[in-house]
Amino acid sequence: MDVTIEEYDGSHRDLAWSFREAEDSEQLLNSYIDLGRLWVARSPDGEIVGHLQAVVRDAQVWEVTNTAVAESARGRGAGRALLERAVEEARSAGATRVILATATADVGNLRFYQRCGFRMTHVVQDAFAPFRGYPPGIEVDGIPMLDQIWFERVL
């Protein structure tokens, strides 16, 4: 799909439906949804089919805090286009690393980020525990969603 990536200058909460595709904790989502910058992927007819939020952590490091593509538009390059845009923006702002985290249970995401040039750095056990607002018992393809894995792309 030919998507156009553009910065979104409205309220991030307009796109809460898309953030929720990548965040199961309403408590956490509420704590970070307004931060940073937001880009959207639009299909040729102008519909928003994905988003990416990035937050500057320090002069060197940008973090992709949430990204998702609508289910009907997945597997056609929109996710990669959003990530590449974030990487370009980070590089032109003088950052040297883009970091992000996902669930170790989501094996598809592990492939996605590595296909997009990211490398694994470390695992945080129990990052998706109920005390952080995650419903108990979430599984991805039979794997309990408990641990978080961090990735980086050196620019």
Ligand SMILES: CC(C)(COP(=O)(O)OP(=O)(O)OC[C@H]1O[C@@H](n2cnc3c(N)ncnc32)[C@H](O)[C@@H]1OP(=O)(O)O)[C@@H](O)C(=O)NCCC(=O)NCCS
């Ligand atoms: C993860 C996500 C953003 C990927 O977006 P996408 O538009 O489908 O990804 P792309 O089409 O750009 O894929 C780029 C590459 O990653 C691969 N890939 C993407 N999702 C994959 C999956 N679930 N399993 C295996 N490979 C996958 C593609 O096959 C492609 O590989 P290729 O270069 O070998 O062809 C999308 O699946 C999604 O929104 N998932 C739900 C929300 C989520 O998990 N967000 C991330 C949370 S950290």
